[in-house]
Amino acid sequence: MFAAAELDESIRKPVSESASAQERADLLEDLYLPISPEGGNLLYSLVRAARPDTIVEFGTSFGISTMYLAAAVADNGTGHxxxxxxxxAKIAHARANLDGAGVGENVTILEGDALETLTELPGPIGLVLLDGWKNLCLxxxxxxxxxxxxxxLVVADDITFPTMADYLAYVRDPANGYVTVAFPVEDGMEISCWTAGSVG
Structure with missing residues (x-):
């Protein structure tokens, strides 16, 4: 899948800044837009260590990052x-990829605008991966x-993108309840720990 994803730049289509999130998703439906292999290994390790019961991924695409998350859930024997x-179309590809890897039963893919589909998802949420449209991560x-x-844990990918500036300013302000660190994988990841609900 990573080899196929390397072709993304050769088939990437120009997308207007004024395009809606749905229009962008449809225009780029052939692109993988994946995390890096190192980022995938990091996600797997974080899930194995934290053992979260509920994991939320914003931006599934073809399911490469989802596969790392789901593999860790399967190996932990707990979580979803x-x-x-x-x-x-991407959802169909992602489901096929996850099923092919034998981890499909550990994943539910919510179709539609994440700001709507995640509204009813119950907590507590133990880990979040933010890898969808960068202006929507915050x-x-x-x-x-x-x-x-x-x-x-909240993990944001592609933090070197200028469109992540508002997000980074938010999680890096201690007043907002996070302890955060940048991690040097391709295009950068920000790993933030939510402390606002902690005792002490």
Whole structure:
């Protein structure tokens, strides 16, 4: 899948800044838009260590990052991954990929706008991966915040993108309840621990 994803740049289509999230998702439905292999290994390790019962992934695409999360859940013997994706074709590909890897039963993919589909997802949420449209990472996090369990991990991908500036300013401000660190994988990841709900 990573080899196929390397072709993304050769088939990437220009997308207008004014395009809606759904329009962008449909225009880029052939692109994998994956995390890096190192980022995948990091996600797997975090899930194995934290053993969260509920994992939320904003931006499933073809399911590469989902596969790392679901494999860790399977190896832990506990937990469930809730992915989000706007494009129906990508959801079909992701489900096929996850089933082919033998981890499909550990994942539910919610179709549609994550700001709507995640509204009813119950907490507590133990780990969040933010890898969807970068301008929506902060709104998605703010929507989930009241359901984060104390010590929950929030991982944001592609933090070198200029469109992640508002997100980074938010999680790096101690007043907002996070202890956070940048991790040097391709395009960067920010790993933030939610402390606002912790005692002491």
């Amino acid at each position: 991954v809730y992915g989000t994706e706007m494009n129906a 709104p998605v996090l703010r929507q989930l915040e009241s359901r984060l369990e104390p010590g929950a």
